[in-house]
Amino acid sequence: MTPASEGTGDRRLEAEGELSMARLALDDGERQHAADHIANALVCDPTFPDAHELLTVLTGRADDRLDLFPVEQPAFLGAVVARAHVLAADGEHSEALELLVSAQCHQPAGRWADIPWVLDTALATRVPPDELCALAARLLRVLPDPIPSDMRSGVQPYLSLVRNSAGLWPQHAGILWVASVLSRRMESWDEALDMALRSEKAAPSLQASVAVAYAYRSMERWADSERAFLRALEHDPGNAAVETDIAELLAMSGRAEDGLTWVERVLKREPYQENAFPTACGMRFARDGDVRHLVELADHLREHPGNSHAEGVLTSWSQRRFWLGPVPAPSESVVNVLSQVLEAEDKPTGGTLTVSAPEPPSALLAFDRSLPDFTLTIGGVPDPDPRSTVPEVFSSGPVRSVGTRVWDYDGTEARPSAAPPSPDAARALQDIAQQGWPHLPAAYDQAVRLSGLTLDDLLGVLVHPPAPPEEDAATWPEWIRSVQAWACLGIAHHRADQPWAGSDRRGVLVDLAYGPEDWVTEAALLGLVTTAWVVPDTRADVAEVVGWRFIAAMEASRTRPVTILESLALLTLATPDMNSDVRALAERVLAPGDGTEDEPPRSAGEIKPRWWRRVVPRRRRGGA
Structure with a gap:
């Protein structure tokens, strides 16, 4: 169509x-x-x-x-x-409705059925209930769960139609089931439960019991939901999808270990069962926070790309940890001052801000783009010098020199050493930087759009970012971080035909990661970490590079503030096959505020950063 x-x-x-x-x-x-x-x-x-x-x-x-x-x-x-x-x-209402459902499946947000002949209560008498069930089931296969607000006006006529049909056929289990599922996805919980219970009473079945369980689950009536799922298993003992649902329910209700027992029971019968395996990976990650569980799930998804449940689980858990999903907000003092100035009722039109020591040049750039009438001065330079490359101040580690730099210093003033990008490259980054990613493999795939840009353009955009699409001074810090993240993901695709070990893409990302301390350091490590997620042969190398860069930051933090330390710890925890001792060190860095889950990592007194919008799809498995 x-x-x-x-x-x-x-x-x-x-x-x-x-x-x-x-x-x-x-x-x-x-x-x-x-x-x-x-x-x-x-x-x-x-x-x-x-x-x-x-x-x-x-x-x-x-x-x-x-x-x-x-x-x-x-x-x-x-x-x-x-x-x-x-x-x-x-008068061919069944065939007509079938065509409207086809249109709805093609564009679910369209108001194709919001028209008089569908809204007419008499339509329920003109479409046989079995045919209506089949059409509604077809529609349910494409509708999200729950149905988002922008789709509900288009779906409401179908819900009204099945309600009317259920009134005409109060003992038709199929119509009652459809009405339950559709109303639940429209978040009409009481109606969903009533229709599901009536369906189960009219004709006890696996399908009806699952609908009851889902309705109770939506209402957080955990014990009732568990009993309904157990009734469903009586109709089909060993049903892996239902056993997985029970596991997820128990985890939701605070009984995660009991839930793991259920999915592990399934995996003993079928180690990579399409429902149980992704759920087990997510539950294990929830239990110990070890990213290897999500990496294992990503590897599985790469081999089984049609598993929508695996996709949903990977997305859900990735969106709960910075860098796996959302980009963390910056924590530099200049950014905090910027926020305070922009939030003040009487905004100063200019002034001078003295920073006690050099902060990441990208943070200073964000401040300058947001408040161009202010003057920044740097007080002094601590030891070890954040303006220097890592090999210049630390003798240990796998990187001995840095060839590619995007920042040079004239005293304490940082200046871009890369030329501005071409207009086409700037537009490409401006377009892609407006979006996040559901998980790192998806970020890698999306960044293919940047593979046609030259390396000079990708380096140039790191220090000459295009303007955000909306003219809002407050957006510059997070906008620059997004541009830099995507640019480095683009570098990860540069000359992808070259073997990894001696490739230009590896060399440039390592140089940027080990260059002067900056937000570019984080973005470059993201490019390396993401590559490790999707190319298993690179994992040992990337783990060494990321681990040593984090250790260098830890060493520097003994004598001076390292504003990107917590972010580097998060990147370290995101790295596949990371050394267990280095991983433990990163966990200790994050332990006071535990920025790995729902609370963003931040120092005392910092403003809680804005979250990127989370998109966490719910699983649909035909039944309810």
Whole structure:
């Protein structure tokens, strides 16, 4: 099914324009052209009364009324919707509804069914309950759980229809089940439970008991949900999906060890069962925080890319730890001052800020972009010198020299040593930096979009970031960090045909990681860590490089503040196959505030940073 071309401006105005063209075509006797414009209008605004009125004028009782809206593949979305309305006018309601469901599956947020003939309570008498069940089940396979707010107006007519059908067929277990599942996803908990219990009573089944269990679970009635799941197992002993659901339920209710027992029971029968294995990986990660469980899940997902549950579990847990999902907010003093200035009721128009010691040049850049009328001065330089590369101040470690730098210093003033990127490269980074990533393998895949940029452009954007899309001074710090993260993910794809050990991409990322202390250090380590997630042969090398860079930061922190230390600890914990002693050291760094889970790592007195929007999909497995 192909969508209509996207227009700009108000969709109702676009629909009116299409109808004007349709009327002209009708006046000229060009019925097919008129039909095409009416179909376009229905895509622009499926609920527009004028479009439905003109459709009636066009089709009426004409013999070619269905031929005007063909649905041979690939079908045009507007033709599918218009044909549905013509069929409904002919009394073919089941076939008409089937076409609307097809449109809804194609664009779930569309208000394709928010129209009088679907909203008519009599429709439930015209569509047999078995056919309605099949159509609703098809729709449920594509709808998220829960259904987001922007989709609910489009889904509501279907919920009303199955409610009406359930009223007509109070003993039809299938209709009751569909009504339960759909209402639960619309977060109507009481209705979902009532319909599920009635379905189970009408015809006890695995499906009905699972619907009851899901409804109770949504209401956090843990014991009732567990009993319903156990009833479901009576219908199908050893059902791995239900046993996995029980495990997840127990974990939700604070009985994680009992939950692990359930999934491990499944894995004894089938070590990589599609439901139990991802859940076990997530539960083990929740238990000990060891990233190896998520890496193992990512490896599994790479070999079984169609496992949506594995994708959901990996995303869910990745979004709860910085760098696996969200980029941590900065913690430098200049950024804190910036926040205070921007939040003040009487904002100063300029001034001078003295920083006691050099802070990451990217932090100073963010301050300057946000408050260009302020002057920054640096008090002194502590030891070890944060302006120096790691090999210049530490004799130990695998890196002996740094060739590529993006910052040079004139005294205490940092200046970019990389040229500005091309306009095309700046636009590419501006586009991709507006989004986060669900997990690191997905970040690696998304960064392929940057593989066509030159290395000079990717280095240039690190220190000459494009402006954020919205002109808000407060967004500069996190925006720069996002740009830098994506740029280094792009570098991870540079000349990917080269063997890793001697590759340009490895050499540049290591140079950036071991260069002057900066946010670029973190971004470069992210590029290395992400590569290790998706290319197992690089893991030992990356673990050594990341581990030594963290140790160098720990050494420096003995005598001076290292503002990026906690972030480096998080990157260390994110690294596959990290040395256990180094991992333990990173855990101790984070232990006071435990920034690995729901609370971001921050020092006392710092402003809690904004979280990136989390997208944590819920699992759907056909049943409920």
